[in-house]
Amino acid sequence: MASKPLAILGGRSAELFLSEYWQKQPMLVRGAFPNMEHLLEPEELAGLSLDDTVESRIILERSPVDWELRHGPFTDKTFKNLPKTHWTLLVQALDHQVPAVADLLEAFDFIPNWRIDDIMASFAPFGGSVGPHYDYYDVFLIQARGQRRWRLGQMCDDESALIPNLPVRILRDFQPDQEWILNPGDMLYLPPGLAHYGIAENDCITLSVGFRAPSEHEIIGEFVHYLMASSNEGRRYSDPDLSLQSNPGWLSPSAIEKVADTLQRLVSDRNQIAHWMGEYLSQTKYDQNPEPPEEDYHSSEVLDLLHQKLSVRREESSRFVFTGDQNHPTALFINGTKLEFHPFTQQLILFLCKSRHYDPAKLLMFCEAPVNLRFLTQLLNMGVLYFEEEPFHD
Ligand code: SIN
Numbered sequence: 247m248a249s250k251p252l253a254i255l256g257g258r259s260a261e262l263f264l265s266e267y268w269q270k271q272p273m274l275v276r277g278a279f280p281n282m283e284h285l286l287e288p289e290e291l292a293g294l295s296l297d298d299t300v301e302s303r304i305i306l307e308r309s310p311v312d313w314e315l316r317h318g319p320f321t322d323k324t325f326k327n328l329p330k331t332h333w334t335l336l337v338q339a340l341d342h343q344v345p346a347v348a349d350l351l352e353a354f355d356f357i358p359n360w361r362i363d364d365i366m367a368s369f370a371p372f373g374g375s376v377g378p379h380y381d382y383y384d385v386f387l388i389q390a391r392g393q394r395r396w397r398l399g400q401m402c403d404d405e406s407a408l409i410p411n412l413p414v415r416i417l418r419d420f421q422p423d424q425e426w427i428l429n430p431g432d433m434l435y436l437p438p439g440l441a442h443y444g445i446a447e448n449d450c451i452t453l454s455v456g457f458r459a460p461s462e463h464e465i466i467g468e469f470v471h472y473l474m475a476s477s478n479e480g481r482r483y484s485d486p487d488l489s490l491q492s493n494p495g496w497l498s499p500s501a502i503e504k505v506a507d508t509l510q511r512l513v514s515d516r517n518q519i520a521h522w523m524g525e526y527l528s529q530t531k532y533d534q535n536p537e538p539p540e541e542d543y544h545s546s547e548v549l550d551l552l553h554q555k556l557s558v559r560r561e562e563s564s565r566f567v568f569t570g571d572q573n574h575p576t577a578l579f580i581n582g583t584k585l586e587f588h589p590f591t592q593q594l595i596l597f598l599c600k601s602r603h604y605d606p607a608k609l610l611m612f613c614e615a616p617v618n619l620r621f622l623t624q625l626l627n628m629g630v631l632y633f634e635e636e637p638f639h640d
């Protein structure tokens with residue numbers, strides 16, 4: 247990727263950001279996202295939190311040591327009965343619900359897609375916050391509306407003390423040493439573990455572009471689960487070289503070594519790991535695949551719609567991951583499934599994985615090859631791509 251200055255990184259290049267800031271230190275960018283103010287209305291977030299397919303929470307601060315956590319879906323009454331200040335509504339995976347929010351993710355294409363978790367939105371009136379805390383993940387906090395005061399503190403880890411018996415993770419000892427007020431369009435990057443505390447100055451919406459970093463527990467647990475599904479009962483411990491022991495109760499180093507060799511072979515097969523990672527990391531966040539269209543598209547219809555300049559989007563919850571060479575994918579995984587493709591389709595796959603919103607003129611060029619048209623039609627019929635009502639604009 248060319249190392250050009252990026253406005254959302256305050257004129258820094260992606261390379262510089264990765265080497266100096268990513269997972270290392272915070273970075274404030276004023277005016278990273280102009281025109282944010284009209285992206286979202288607080289009522290829209292409240293409306294989404296009434297929906298039982300949307301993950302939402304409300305956090306109320308009664309005092310610095312007394313916090314309440316409620317889980318959605320909520321009702322109109324919930325909102326009528328909230329105090330005037332000191333609460334926060336959190337709505338997870340807003341990018342799945344609002345295509346304009348999903349589009350923001352394209353600005354973060356210098357980080358692998360599979361590392362992205364979702365975009366969470368928070369709405370808070372004056373005083374609302376989720377308390378001083380740290381997260382295990384990197385986050386880009388984008389101010390979408392109103393003002394929020396951010397205080398940054400020390401680096402934390404599992405040893406850092408939390409206030410006991412609270413439903414939310416609040417640091418017992420927060421040591422702020424930097425403070426900024428973010429205005430709409432400003433962005434703050436925080437590395438994992440950095441203590442932070444964002445308090446709404448007025449009615450404020452903040453978007454959190456959150457990343458995922460599987461824990462070692464998750465990696466071993468999920469990989470073993472995958473191996474178990476394909477394990478071969480017939481392949482067993484064997485010891486044709488067994489030598490006589492003076493005591494039958496002895497578990498010998500050579501037996502331990504045999505099992506260690508088996509384990510090592512099982513967990514170090516790069517092809518298996520790549521296949522598992524492709525399947526696992528491309529699964530949708532909520533374990534639910536997108537709805538396919540009511541009726542399957544025929545290839546000729548797909549061509550017609552592309553000629554009508556209708557743009558194509560990646561369905562917002564869908565995850566595309568490829569393995570192999572950066573410029574020559576050998577395997578493609580979509581929403582947990584490996585898809586077969588013809589080698590001619592490699593360039594189309596690169597194009598589809600690079601962004602989330604596609605120019606129909608470019609797709610038409612790819613579709614001059616019938617294998618590509620068939621592949622595109624297959625993805626549309628799976629519901630992982632869809633035609634927008636609108637003509638394409640960049
Ligand atoms: C918020 O938007 O209020 C909280 C985001 C965070 O601190 O991670």
Ligand code: CO
Nearest residue numbers: 379380381442
């Ligand atoms: Co946080």
